[in-house]
Amino acid sequence: MTTMTETATLRLGDVAPDFTAETTQGRIDFHKWIGDSWCVFFSHPKDFTPVCTTELGEVARRSADFKKRGVKVLALSVDSVESHKKWTGDIEETQKTKVDFPIVGDENHAVANLYGMIHPKALDSFTVRSLFVIDPKKKLRLTMTYPASTGRNFDEILRVIDALQLTDKHSVATPANWKDGDDVIIPPAVQDAQELKTKYPKGFKTVKPYLRLTPQPNK
Ligand code: BEZ
Secondary structure, three states: OOOOOOOOOOOOOOOOOOEEEOHHHHOHHHHHHHOOOOEEEEEEOOOHHHHHHHHHHHHOHHHOOOOOOOOEEEEOOOOOOOHHHHHHHHHHHHHHOOOOEEEOOOOOHHHHHHHEEEEOOOOOOEOOEEEEEEOOOOHHHHEEEEEOOOOOOOOHHOOOOOOOHHHHHHOOOOOOOOOOOOOEEEOOOOOOOOHHOOOOOOOEEEEOEEEEEOOOOOO
């Protein structure tokens, strides 16, 4: 049973709406549950469906990858907690993994509405494949919406988390298809020669005055 029913349009930088909900691991107060961690909060359309089974299996298999980045995972659909618990057995059997993250039961759609996870023109009254990355300050840092027929690429989600955590610590941006260890971009605003020396001690390559590449600072 959730406690909020408001519908919201959520944008990057907004505070992720807080809620209380029942999950497969008991009742949670969302912000308190996130604590000082990052969070991936994602919805799937329905329990006991094929694409969703592979998605939750993949997230479970990647548990160590989320943990090493300090990320807690929370799933949701408008099915009941009892249904989630039964389906978890199927996920573990077919995907050969242990589902160690909680799944919110949202039969009254309260949390789904709060996060705009129901897109009635795409899928009746079920949640679509929404995903939010939330930082320890509870700010939304990534929002993604996929259709029911397309399973998500969780390598990409981990890649974005790597980029967010890197760019929070260092004055850099990441180019197309960047992955951990690749060169990164120096923001055009950094022009002062001394600042360039201090911030990018490994040096940099100027491709164009606005496109300068430097080795990843924390590698
Ligand atoms: C699936 O997970 O396979 C699925 C769920 C709802 C609609 C279509 C596909």
